[in-house]
Amino acid sequence: MIDIHAHYDDNAFDSDRYELLEELFTSKGVKAIINAGCNLESSLQSVKLAEKFDGVYAAVGYHPQEVDLFNEKDFETIKALLSHPKVIAIGEIGLDYHWVSDNKEQQKALFRKQLELAVETDMPVIIHERDCVADCLEIVLDYNVRGVFHAFSGSKETAKILLDRGWxxxxxxxxxxxxAKHPVENAVFVPEDRILTETDSPYLTAHPFRGKRNDSGYMRYTIEKIAELRGISFEELERITEDNAKRLFRL
Ligand SMILES: [Zn+2]
Incomplete structure (x- = not known):
């Protein structure tokens, strides 16, 4: 399994981070994990994890909720990280009006800045979108970039717009x-060459472990569920999502 989105730099893993990652790679069927940065500090932590574990790759960038932490000097450091061999994407970037909505203009400017960086460097992007689908689409569709909408919860109509543009x-x-309504609909709707799975660890743990700390091992319940919805085997969906992750992120 390839987990395309996780946060192993999170405090939730302070007590057992390295042991857990070791276990995931050696005995839980996890082949690769992309650890997403949310600001300079977590981007640097992601790179550190990627240096320590063969199977960990890093995405670097500013999450929209971290917009207040942005400064040009740190952004130069983020840019420099893009040439690191284990840094394979810019993320997670995007807009979030759920938790913070009084800084929409700052969020949009930061989002555009990072999309421009993706165009310049030909790096894929990992998009976070919450309660702002119209604004997010308006911006994203301005750029000729490739990437993924992570933890996608939008409608089938939104999915179609994105799929038509190669997302x-x-x-x-x-x-x-x-x-789950939209995710279940979309899990069937998204074509074979565009579907990916993730954990967003330590959050969003699959049923029947909902509420518990998440890790990439629990992704098997997500793959199992989507495979069942699509009427294919676990192994088939696992192969499909691995191939897609390798193609998008050039793993
Ligand atoms: Zn995330």
Missing amino acids: YISFPGTVTFKN
């Missing part, structure tokens, strides 16, 4: 939740 769509454990 990938990634599903976390929410697709297994009892009240």
